[in-house]
Structure formats: C-alpha cells, structure tokens
Amino acid sequence: MALCFSINATTLPQHHHGKVNYRSNKKCLESVRNLVKTTGVASVVSAPQESLQKGNWVKLICGASFEDVVDVRNLSLVYTLAGVDCIDCAADASIVNAVNEGIEAAREIVYLRKPWVMISVNDDEDLHFRKAEFDPEECPLDCSRPCETICPASAISLQKHQSTTELSHGTETLNVLKGGVITERCYGCGRCFPVCPYDKIRMAMYTRDAVATAELLKRNDVDAIEIHTGGRQTAPFEGLWNDLGNSTGYLKLVAVSLPYAGDSTISSMNTIYTMMEPHLPSLNLWQLDGRPMSGDIGRGATRESIAFAACLAAVKDKPHGFFQLAGGTNAHTVEGLKKEGLFQTTLVAENSKDNISMPTSLASSHALIGGIAYGGYARKIVGRVLSSMRSQHGLVHIEDYPEHLLQALANALDLVGTVKCYDPCQSGVLYTMATGQLFSRTTQALFYNYKQLPIQRMLDFDFLCGRELPSVAGIINPSAEGFQKLFFGQDEIAIPVHSTVEAACTAHPTADVFINFASFRRFIFVYLEPS
Numbered sequence: 363m364a365l366c367f368s369i370n371a372t373t374l375p376q377h378h379h380g381k382v383n384y385r386s387n388k389k390c391l392e393s394v395r396n397l398v399k400t401t402g403v404a405s406v407v408s409a410p411q412e413s414l415q416k417g418n419w420v421k422l423i424c425g426a427s428f429e430d431v432v433d434v435r436n437l438s439l440v441y442t443l444a445g446v447d448c449i450d451c452a453a454d455a456s457i458v459n460a461v462n463e464g465i466e467a468a469r470e471i472v473y474l475r476k477p478w479v480m481i482s483v484n485d486d487e488d489l490h491f492r493k494a495e496f497d498p499e500e501c502p503l504d505c506s507r508p509c510e511t512i513c514p515a516s517a518i519s520l521q522k523h524q525s526t527t528e529l530s531h532g533t534e535t536l537n538v539l540k541g542g543v544i545t546e547r548c549y550g551c552g553r554c555f556p557v558c559p560y561d562k563i564r565m566a567m568y569t570r571d572a573v574a575t576a577e578l579l580k581r582n583d584v585d586a587i588e589i590h591t592g593g594r595q596t597a598p599f600e601g602l603w604n605d606l607g608n609s610t611g612y613l614k615l616v617a618v619s620l621p622y623a624g625d626s627t628i629s630s631m632n633t634i635y636t637m638m639e640p641h642l643p644s645l646n647l648w649q650l651d652g653r654p655m656s657g658d659i660g661r662g663a664t665r666e667s668i669a670f671a672a673c674l675a676a677v678k679d680k681p682h683g684f685f686q687l688a689g690g691t692n693a694h695t696v697e698g699l700k701k702e703g704l705f706q707t708t709l710v711a712e713n714s715k716d717n718i719s720m721p722t723s724l725a726s727s728h729a730l731i732g733g734i735a736y737g738g739y740a741r742k743i744v745g746r747v748l749s750s751m752r753s754q755h756g757l758v759h760i761e762d763y764p765e766h767l768l769q770a771l772a773n774a775l776d777l778v779g780t781v782k783c784y785d786p787c788q789s790g791v792l793y794t795m796a797t798g799q800l801f802s803r804t805t806q807a808l809f810y811n812y813k814q815l816p817i818q819r820m821l822d823f824d825f826l827c828g829r830e831l832p833s834v835a836g837i838i839n840p841s842a843e844g845f846q847k848l849f850f851g852q853d854e855i856a857i858p859v860h861s862t863v864e865a866a867c868t869a870h871p872t873a874d875v876f877i878n879f880a881s882f883r884r885f886i887f888v889y890l891e892p893s
Contacts, residue, residue, distance in 0.1 A: 387762065387763070387764050389831075390764030390765050390767070390768060390831060391471060391761070391764045391767075393764070393768055393831055394443070394471060394472075394764055394767055394768050394771060395471060395472050397768065397771060397772070397775070398443050398471075398472045398474075398771070399472070401775055401779070401784050402784055403443070403444065403445040403472075403474065403775075403782075403784065404472070404474055406445065406782050406783070406784055407445040407447070407474065407475065407782065408475075409475065410447040410448060410477065410478050410614075410615075411614070411615075411645060413447045413732075413733060414447075414645070414647070414684045414686075414728065414729075414732040414733060415728040415729065415732075416706075416728070416729060417705070417706040417728070417729025417730070417731055417732060417733060418733060418781050418782050418783065419447045419448070419684075419686060419732045419733025419734070419781075420445070420446045420447055420448075420733055420734060420735075420736070420778050420781045420782065421446060421447060421448040421449070421450055421480070421686065421688075421733065421734070421735035421736070422437065422438070422441040422446045422448070422449045422450065422477075422735075422736060422737075422740055423450045423688065423735050423736065423737030423740070424437055424438070424449060424450060424451040424452070424457070424461070424737075424741070425451070425452065425490075425549040425737065425741070426450075426452055426453075426482035426483075426484070426490040426491055426549070426590065427452060427490060427491055427492065427493060427548065427549045427550045428451075428452060428515070428546075428547065428548075428549040428741075429452050429454060429456075429457055429545075429546040429547075430546045430547045431456055431457060431459075431460040431546075432460075432757045432758075433547075433741075433745070433748055434451060434457055434460045434461060434464070435460040435461070435463050435464040435467075435759070436464060436744075436748055436759070436760040436770075437464070437740075437741065437744060437745075437748075438451075438460070438461045438462075438463075438464025438465055438468070439464035439465070439467050439468045439760060439761065439767075440468075440744050440760065440767065440770045440771055440774050441477075441740070441744075441774050441778070442464065442465045442468035442469070442474065442476075442477055443468045443471065443472060443474070443771055443774070444771060444774035444775050444777075444778040444779075445474065445775075445778055445782055445784075446477050446778060447477050447478065447733070448477050448478040448479075448480050448585075448586065448615075448735075449461050449465070449477050449478070449479055449480065450480040450481075450482055450588060450735065451479070451480070451481060451482070452481070452482065453481040453482060453483050453570045453574070453575050453578055455578065458479065458481065458578060458581070458583065458584060461479050462479060462583045465477065465479070467759070467761055471761060478585035478586050478614060478615060479583060479584050479585050479586070480584075480585065480586035480587065480588055480615070480617065481575070481578055481579075481584060481586075481587055481588070482587075482588045482590065482619075483569075483570040483572075483575050483587065483588070483589055483590070483602070484569050484570060484589070484590040484591075485569075485589060485590070485591050485598040485599045485601065485602040486569065486591070486592060486595075486598040487567045487569075488567075488590045488591075488592070489550060489552065489654050489655070490549075490550060490590055490654060490655070491550065491567065491568055491569060491570070491590070492550035492552070492565045492566060492567045492568065493543065493545055493548045493550055493565070493566045493568070494509075494517070494518070494543050494548050494550070494552070494554050494555065494563055494564070494565060494566075495542075495543055495563070495564050495565075495566050496542060496543065496558075496562045496563045496564060497542070497562070498520055498538075498539040498540055498541050498542040499538050499539060499540070500560075500562055501520065501539045501560065501562060502560065503522065503537055503538075503539065505539075505559065505560065506559070507520055508554075508557040508558070508559070509554035509557060509558055509563060512553045512554055512557055513548075513553065513554055514551060514553065514658055514738060514742065515547045515548060515549055515551075515741075516544075516547065516749065517543060517544045517545075517547035517548040517549075518541075518542065518543055518544070518548075518554060519541045519542075519544060520539050520540070520541045520542065521539070521540055521541050522537055522538070522539060522540075523537070523538055523539070523540045524537055524538075549655065550565070550655070551655040551656075551738070552565060552655075572602055572605035572606060573605070575587070575606065575609075576605070576606050576607060576609035577609075579606070579609040579610065579612055579613060580609055580612050584612075584613075585613060585614045585615065586613055586614060586615035586616065586617060586644075587606075587610065587613060587615075587616055587617065588617040588618070588619055588649065589602060589603075589616075589617070589618050589619070590619045590620075590651075591618060591619070591620050591634070592620065592621070592623075593620035593621060593623040593626075593627060593630045593631075594623050594626065594630065596630060596633050596634055596637070599618075599634055599637065600637050603637055603638060603641075608641070610641060610642070610643075610644070611641070611643050613643075613644045614644050614645065615644055615645045615646070615647055616638065616642060616644055616645070616646050616647070617646070617647040617648070617649055617686075618631075618634055618638075618646070618647070618648055618649065619648075619649035619651050619688065620648070620649070620650075620651060621651045621652075621654075621670075621689070622650070622652075622666070622669070622670045622673065627673075628674075628677055628680075628681060631648060631681040632681050635681055635682050635683065639682075645683070645684065646682065646683035646684070647683055647684040647685070647686055647732065648681060648683055648684070648685050648686070649686050649687075649688045649735065650667055650670040650671055650674065650685060650686065650687050650688065650689075651667070651670075651688050651689040652664065652665070652666030652667025652668070652669070652670055652687065652688070652689035652690045652691070653665075653666040653667070653689050653690035654689045654690075655689075655737065655738050656689070656690045656738065657689075657690050657691050657692040657736065657737060657738045657739035657740075657742075658692070658738040658739045658741075658742040659690075659738075660692075661692070661694045663690035663692060664690045664691055664692055664694050664695045664698055665690070665698065666689065666690055667687040667688060667689050667690050667691055667695070668687070668695065668698040668699060668702060668704075670687075671685065671687055671699065671702070671704055671731055672702050672704065675702075675704055675730055684728070684732035684733075685730065685731050685732055686731070686732050686733050686734065686735055687699075687731065687733075687734045687735065688734075688735040688737065691734050691735060691736050691737070691739065692736070692739035693739065693776075693777060693780065695734055695780075696734070696780045696781060699731065704730060704731050705731070706729040706730060706731070733781060734781055736777060739777070740774070740777060743773040743774070743776075743777060743871075744770045744773055744774055746773075746868060746869075746871050747766050747769045747770040747773065747871065748760070748766075748770065749868075750766065750868070750869040750870070751763055751766040753869075754845075754858065765831065768831065769870070769871065769872045772872055773871065773872070805833050805874060805875050806833060806835040806870060806872050806873040806874060806875070807820075807833050807834055807835060807873060807874075807875040807876070807877055808835055808836050808837075808838060808863075808866050808867070808870060808873045808875070808876050808877070809834065809836070809837045809838065809877050809879060810838045810863070810876065810877070810878045810879060810880055811838070811839065811878070811879040811880040812837050812839045812842075812846065812859070812879075813879045814846075814848075816879065817834055817837070817848065817857075818848055818849065820833065820834060821833075821834060821848055821849065821850050821855075822849075824850070825850055825851040832850050832855065832857075834848075834857055835858075835870040835872070835873045836857060836858045836859070836860055836866045836869060836870050836873070837857055837858070837859045837860070837866075838859075838860050838861070838862070838863055838866045839859050839860075839861065840861055840862070841861075842859055842861065843859055843860060843861045844858075844859050845857065845858055845859060846859050858870075
C-alpha cells in the first residue's frame with residue numbers, strides 16, 4: 363500500500379513586489395475585458411453540465427500533486443476568463459482556497475459563470491500521486507544536473523554552498539550542493555528519475571486520506587471529485603467509495619479516471635458504476651486517461667487518449683455517464699478527434715444559468731465525447747508567462763500585472779477555443795495581416811540592440827494611434843539585463859531588457875515581430891542564434 367502523505371503548501375503573497383503603475387494597469391485590464399468580450403466567451407460558455415451534453419466541456423487540470431498556491435491561483439484566474447467548465451486540483455484545503463480565490467478574482471474582472479471546482483484523490487498507488495525526492499548533498503559537484511533541465515515544473519533547484527566541518531586538527535571548508543526538489547511544485551511526472559546519471563532520485567508514492575477528503579467535499583465551494591483508479595482491481599475503489607460515505611451527496615459530479623486496460627476495461631467500468639449507483643445523486647463522468655502527464659511533450663502524446671476514445675466508441679453497450687479525454691491532451695487533440703469522427707462540438711450562442719437540472723432539450727441525447735481535460739500542456743503555455751512575471755516581480759497576483767495577464771489569457775483562449783469553438787473571425791480578436799504587412803494593431807515586437815530614440819518614437823506612435831498596449835514587448839541587449847524606463851504617453855513604463863534572444867522569446871511568447879538595430883556583423887550572429 364502507498365503511504366499517507368501531507369504537504370505544507372506555500373502561502374499566497376500578501377504584498378506586491380516593486381512599483382505598480384496603476385494608471386497603465388487600468389488600461390491593460392480594460393484590454394483584458396475587451397478580449398474576453400470580443401472573443402464571445404460569455405455567449406459561448408454554458409452551465410458545465412450542458413457543456414458535457416454538447417461535447418464542449420473543458421477542464422483545467424492544475425495537478426493532483428501540484429501544490430504551489432500562487433501558480434494555482436493565477437492559473438485558475440486565467441482559465442476562468444478563458445471559459446473552462448471545471449478546475450481540477452489537489453485535495454488540499456489551501457489549494458481549494460487558491461482555486462476559488464482565482465475564480466472570484468477573474469469574475470471581478472469580467473462576470474462569467476463559475477466553473478466547477480474538483481478535487482482529485484486516489485484509491486491506491488497512482489502515478490499522479492507521487493513526489494520526486496533526493497538528498498542534494500549526495501550529488502557530485504561536477505554533475506551536469508539533467509534533472510533541473512528536464513523538469514517541466516521548475517521543481518528542482520540546486521546551488522553550490524560552502525559547508526564547514528569541525529575536525530580534530532581544525533576546520534575544513536567543503537563545497538556541497540543545496541536545494542533539491544521544491545515539493546509543492548513537483549507533480550510527479552517522473553521525467554527526472556531516469557535521467558539522473560547517479561541514480562540518486564527516488565519516487566515517494568502517497569494516497570490522500572479518505573476522512574480529510576470527505577470533509578473537503580462538504581464545503582460549499584467544492585463541486586466535484588475525481589477518483590483515480592487502476593481499473594484492473596475494483597476492491598480499492600470500493601473501499602475508498604465506502605469510506606467517503608454520504609459526503610458524495612454534496613456534489614454535482616463524480617468522475618472516475620482510469621487507463622485503458624484492454625478487454626477488461628468496460629467490464630471494470632460497469633462494476634465501478636454498480637458500486638457507485640446506490641449513493642450517486644449527481645452526474646458521473648469517466649476520464650479516459652491516455653498517457654499521463656505528457657501533453658507538453660509533443661504532438662504524438664495525445665494519441666493514446668484518442669485511441670481509448672475510439673475503442674469506447676466501438677462498444678455497443680457503453681458504461682453509464684459522460685466521457686472525457688485526458689492524459690497527453692494538447693493543441694492537437696481536437697484535430698485527432700475530428701479525424702476519428704468523434705468531435706461533436708457545435709457553436710452555442712446562448713448563455714445559461716448555474717443549475718444542476720438538465721435542460722429538456724438536451725436530456726434525450728448528448729455528444730459521445732463530453733469534452734477534454736488539459737493538464738501539462740495548459741500549464742505550460744500559461745506557465746511561461748507566469749515564470750516571466752515571477753522573475754520580474756516575485757510572487758504576485760497576475761491581475762496586478764495585466765500585461766502578463768493579457769499574454770496568458772491569449773494563450774489560454776487559443777487552447778480552450780479549439781473545443782469551445784470561439785469564433786475569432788466574427789469577434790475580431792485575431793487580426794490577419796495582409797501580405798507584406800509588418801505591423802498590426804496587436805503586434806508585439808522585440809528589439810535587438812537598445813536604441814532609445816527609435817524605440818521611444820515607436821512608443822509615441824503607438825500612443826498617438828490609440829493603442830492601449832505598447833507594441834514594444836522587450837529589448838535584447840547582450841551586455842545588460844533588467845528594465846529600461848521609457849514613456850507611453852505621459853506614463854513612465856519599464857520595458858524588460860534581456861541578454862539573449864532565447865530569454866526574450868521565452869519571456870514574451872506572443873511577440874511576433876523582430877526588429878534589429880545592430881550592425882550587419884552583429885546581426886549575423888543574432889540570426890544564427892538558436893531560439
């Protein structure tokens with residue numbers, strides 16, 4: 363059996379780091395509101411249970427083991443604005459609080475219906491419920507630290523420190539490594555485990571406590587539970603289900619996540635439903651878990667979840683409930699479902715109120731695949747912006763830095779919109795440039811080699827044209843890093859300065875124009891630099 367495991371999550375920031383330009387931020391927040399409105403999020407999204415019926419349900423997976431409360435809060439805010447139906451998080455009170463705080467912060471910016479809040483638990487050992495661990499002082503100083511590089515959550519940090527040891531003839535100073543795994547950020551993907559050249563990394567498995575979970579389910583800000591099970595043995599599931607008792611009566615949805623286990627899969631699903639049915643007052647959903655925690659790896663990661671859906675589609679007598687894809691899902695999942703003829707989402711023009719009753723018009727039939735859950739990929743595309751914001755401002759709320767919020771939201775809308783079928787052509791959010799056109803009204807540019815006069819003139823032109831955001835996203839200066847003070851109208855603003863093209867592209871993923879002010883000799887090295 364797995365060990366019970368408890369983690370103390372980090373606390374939310376209480377103070378802002380650095381000076382915040384509230385006048386400029388007010389303009390940026392208005393741009394965020396306009397982006398949500400013109401994309402048509404409010405008119406497309408419906409009550410979560412209706413989304414399941416229509417096949418355009420989208421769930422954000424914060425991570426069953428991801429417990430960085432600051433990132434969880436900011437992710438929840440961004441994806442609430444993007445119109446997700448559900449936010450799935452770790453079964454920890456502080457994480458549930460962070461999710462709900464992010465949702466409410468989003469609804470203060472633009473009033474939208476609330477997504478359901480789901481907590482994830484396991485009935486036995488499961489890949490989603492583990493943490494990497496190792497003693498950094500056992501690591502050789504000359505190690506290349508591939509674990510740091512490969513970690514998608516930036517959950518491993520190692521630094522050299524000097525350690526003084528008392529000896530019989532005096533003291534000795536040694537260099538050692540300190541740091542290791544940042545526990546609250548590790549979500550157990552396991553990628554660090556095989557790359558360690560010295561086999562120092564271990565995986566600590568754990569299970570969530572059923573009694574503590576039952577108490578969480580009784581809260582009025584928790585709407586759903588997801589139980590991860592192996593699928594081959596149903597006894598562990600039955601034990602957990604019985605331990606949860608009447609706490610499931612408070613829920614709107616009960617989800618069961620399981621991998622494809624061959625011919626026995628459907629039989630196991632039917633057995634599990636038989637166990638739940640007598641005490642199941644809510645909707646039920648099956649999460650078809652393809653390749654866990656791999657959506658950020660690449661295009662092919664989504665194949666297993668689509669194959670699982672195709673196998674289920676071929677079954678005549680399907681298990682009761684809705685079906686949702688997960689495990690390896692990314693920007694290519696919808697395309698894969700369409701090729702299999704399994705994507706049945708249609709554009710919806712009406713908004714719906716939150717209620718648990720099923721509309722009569724939808725009760726008779728529903729989409730075969732209710733929707734898609736996005737985890738690693740969803741966190742990656744927004745996490746790049748959060749990481750940039752953290753490096754510049756520390757642990758902060760993203761709405762206090764709406765330029766970052768605007769970038770993060772644009773990335774989230776691109777992903778959620780593939781399922782929700784937001785219509786950018788009608789909304790005017792996406793602006794297609796004509797052939798040969800260098801700038802549009804949404805252009806974000808990177809400048810190589812700092813030249814104050816032309817950059818300031820460009821900012822002046824932006825302001826006179828009525829742009830709400832400057833077109834200058836960042837400056838690349840190989841000899842400096844930090845910020846450069848310039849003016850946007852009468853407001854003094856700080857433009858980030860990066861030492862490499864790669865760093866600038868990472869910090870500003872929405873930048874679409876590169877402007878070079880260097881000589882030809884310097885430019886050729888920029889051109890050849892990998893980015």
